[in-house]
Amino acid sequence: MKTAPDRVHPLWDEFCRHLNSVSSLVELSDLKDKYLGRKRGLISLELRKLGALSPQERPAAGHELNELKKRVEKLLSQRTGEFKEKERLRKLEMEGIDVTLPGYAFAPSAIHPLRRVWKEMEEIFVRMGFAVVSGPEVESDYYNFEALNIPKGHPARDDQDTLYLSENLVLRTHTSPVQIRTMENQKPPIRIIVPGRVYRRDAVDATHTPMFHQIEGLLVDEGISLADLKGTLEVFFKVLFSPDTRVRLRPSYFPFVEPGAELDISCIFCAGGGCRVCKKSGWIEILGAGMVHPRILERVGYDPEKYTGFAWGMGIDRIALLKYQVNDLRLFFENDVRFLRQF
Ligand SMILES: [Zn+2]
CATH class of the missing domain: 1.10.287 (Helix Hairpins)
Structure with a gap:
């Protein structure tokens, strides 16, 4: 200086x-x-x-x-x-960025096969105009049973193998309680699907796990019939599996629908010809469904003279087993990377 x-x-x-x-x-x-x-x-x-x-x-x-x-x-x-x-x-x-430095190594990841099927199913229904709704997994006895026409002592409670948290609280055994919760809060028309986890006290084997996944569907409006139920699910399975897929309804019983039905799809492996998976019948049982019981409509404040509706509940895990031709449900939950890498 x-x-x-x-x-x-x-x-x-x-x-x-x-x-x-x-x-x-x-x-x-x-x-x-x-x-x-x-x-x-x-x-x-x-x-x-x-x-x-x-x-x-x-x-x-x-x-x-x-x-x-x-x-x-x-x-x-x-x-x-x-x-x-x-x-x-x-x-x-x-x-600054030093372009001469070696790059980061990214561990490749993928979407779990169950989640992938879940999303795919959800998207098909959304394209058909259904809204996606969710509800609590810890549910009251009322919503899980009472409101669905399954009062205390009803034999249908036994089929459900419920996991109780307290006298009045359960881990929901199906996604159906969300039907009631939605109808209590909305006026018809109702067009919803409810994907989510459900729980049953099942011993673990190739086709049972204590936690699994369902997609519930509910449509209530004026002039709805069993034909609408069949048509809706037929379109769904044609998109999900193949355009050749056919469906059929067989009478069945569930407390919250009247009439009740089981829906079968034509075997996706043998196209109905008969194989090991469909036990030579050409059909695969896929879900339970039916027309919403008038008493349930009444209970949520709908006029059963004016409104009718249909509902179904289907297992996401079961669809994934069929779609990916996996023969053991447990594989989906064991997080074995060698298994998961195949999807
Ligand atoms: Zn077959």
Whole structure:
């Protein structure tokens, strides 16, 4: 920091020393205050002393001080620029990308086969105009049983092998409680599907696990008949499996539908000719369904003379077994990567 003035004010050397020890913009700003601050700045104080000098001394001293002030200002602004540039370069370096570094290794992952089938089924129904609805997995006895025409002591409760959390709380044994919850809160027309987990106290084997997945469906409107149920599910299975798939209804009993039915699809492996999977029958049992019981419609405040509806419940896991030709349900839940990698 060499300078070549004719007469240098003693503050100049002191300022230069200070400036050399400054290492940040904050310190630089402090230094500026120390010398140029309007009230207590060292140069400002010197300038104020000029008034006490004799008229002969004053011009030279004034000139000297003004020169000093100019130089100090110039150096400060220069140094500020340098610090800012340094900071800019530092940021660039931090944010910069070194293209010569080796890349990251990403572990490949995939969607679980059950989730994949779930999504696929959901999308088909959504395209048909159904809304996707969910409900609690911990359910009250009322919604899981009572409201669905399964009062205490009803033999249908035995079929369900319920996992009770307390006297009135269960892990839901089917997705059907969401039918009631939806109808209580909405006026017809209703057109929903309810995919989700359900729980039963089953011993684990190739076709049973204590937790599995269902897709419930419910449609309520004026003039809905069993033919609508059959047509809706026929379209669904044609899209899901193949356009050749046929469906048939067989009479059955579920407490919350009247009439109740089981729906079979033509065997997707032998096209109805008879094979090991369909036990030579040409048909595969796939789901339970029926027309919503008038008593249930009444209970949620719908007029059963005006509105009718159909409902079904089907196992997502069962569809996945068929679709991927897997013969053991447990494989889906064991998280064996060698199995999962095949999908
Ligand atoms: Zn077959």
